[in-house]
Amino acid sequence: MNKSKPRVAIVLLSYNSLKLVREFLPKIIATTNHVEGVEIVVVDNASTDDLSPWMAENHPDIRVIKLEVNKGFTNGYCASLPQIEAENYVLISSDIEVTEGWLEPGLELLESDPKIAAVQPKVMSFDKREYFEYAGAAGGYIDHLGFPFCRGRLVNEVEKDESQYDDVREIFWASGACLFINADAYHKSGGLDNDFFAHMEEIDLAWRLKLMGYKIMFQPKSKIFHMGGFVIQYGSPGKVFRNHRNNLIMLTKNLPAYQLFYKIPFRLLLDYAAMIKMILDGNPKSSGAILKAHWQYTMMLGKWLKKRKIVNSLKSKTPNHFGICPKSLVYQFFIKKVRKFPDLHWDPVEKR
Known part of the structure; x- marks a missing residue:
């Protein structure tokens, strides 16, 4: 470990969430003050709720990076992380409640193997404490058509945590709500794609890291609770737009060339x-968001193809494709009515 750098920088990103920072930052401090080499940095993403003055008054020893313009979730990190020197980062949203002992297991796993670029903790629901949370659950995977899912969450069906996923294992992607990541790997990969603004940016980053030959891991001993949907509500037109547009961008950047065209x-x-289903369900605004997503994706196709060239230049001779499911999540969920990860009858760890 580089003696001149902190072992880890916990980077808390906040946009108009002073109420949450007041509640959750003290828990981050209390659960990490005994760990050597930890720096906490709060990124004020152009908030209008007096976050920076409150930090100066109540936590003057904690560094605050204030951004003057909010250009999205991704930009909060893209603008701040180059200013933060550390061996590792923990990117953490303001709507995360940490638990006792959450930091060490994730950090130790991250440092255990130079091939491990990122680690995800167990992500639990803040409101329904015994259930996994949508954004990450017990580790993320992706099907061959680019639809993401998790152990503990298929589409919108979330499982109760009954210790069924309490094994350390490799996954395909790790939740951006609380992401342990090696700083060098992050910067070598180019980091989060700022054109994503929000949603699926962590999956795109994980895919790029895996193409570079890295591994992404899940550590159940590290446990956090996530409120979810604090800034943009699940199922809202804004989220639908970004999910559909960003998924197409992600596929364009990362798919093998022979798969891209079909x-x-x-x-x-x-x-x-x-x-069509959204219209039939009485949700025309969200259906319109899909059309908007397709239009913007198509109009800027040249830009996405240039990004694809950059990804190709980063590829290892031995890319890591672990965690891509050959089955269709859409078919399994909507046709076969599969609702839990084990019922997919696909486990990449067992197939090794």
């Missing part, structure tokens, strides 16, 4: 099917 058109067709 999977993108097929995904567009599936999106239209989802749009």
